[in-house]
Amino acid sequence: MPELPEVHTFQQYFDAAALQQRIMQVEVHDDKIIRNMDGFSFAERLRERTFTGSLRQGKYLFADLDNGHSVLLHFGMTGDLKLYQDPGERPRFERFAFVFTDGNRLGFDDARKFARVLYLEDRDAYIAESGLGPDALVISEADFLAAMGQRKTSLKGFLLNQSCLAGVGNLYADEICYRTRVHPGSTVASLPDKKRREVYAKLQEVLHTAVEQSPHYRDYPEQWFWNEWRHEGHLAPDGKSKVESAKIAGRTTYWAAPWQRKY
DNA sequence: TGTGATGTTGAATG
């Protein structure tokens, strides 16, 4: 589920569910996804703390605490949040839950355990050290073009590289390539300047559209734009090009040829 | 029943 727009949705959900809430305890069922301490220490650190704010950068969601520290929530492939009261509603793959003093519980559900949760004493230092790039919704055109530079990687590989820009994942990367009519395997260095600006414009368009729609994401995932074309054999708008797929930059990638030109 | 999955990391390679 989670690329930038989905994490944006998680942030809104988290804010409504957890801000100004005091943590009575943290119930840890499986601390595999807590990456920098064991479950007991994690719970110990969080007890009696209150969530005061949140910050999203790319797919990373930082939950700030009243002691100046933060909790990093990264949702991996299958992470999700669920607020509930009745323990019977506990999500099937809940790994831990914040139990608030008002009786609500915020569960972190994650079937595949690819999520990463860290307790951070200094969120900004962590962002600096981790090399996480600027958020894809915030990056300026000039910075985007500079990040492209003369890279020899594919456009797809560039868009997925979280240290170049943070937030684009496999599906949105394909969508951006489709809309700009660039083959995802095109070498970044050989893209003409005009095309680079177009990629930036479509990146903004796609992400802004998705963020606007994100409140409905859970209800209407099947209506997401790529669902219409991201199937092998689908006809592109030219009525001739058919969708093909292959592994590019390590991920399954769909594009329409020759609708999307290779540079 | 085998295959692939909306992500990241760290090792290996160029």
Place this chain on the structure above:
DNA sequence: GCATTCAACATCAC
């Protein structure tokens, strides 16, 4: 040293 690629991670759903 830097850029890039790729296997590994763990488990579910089709």
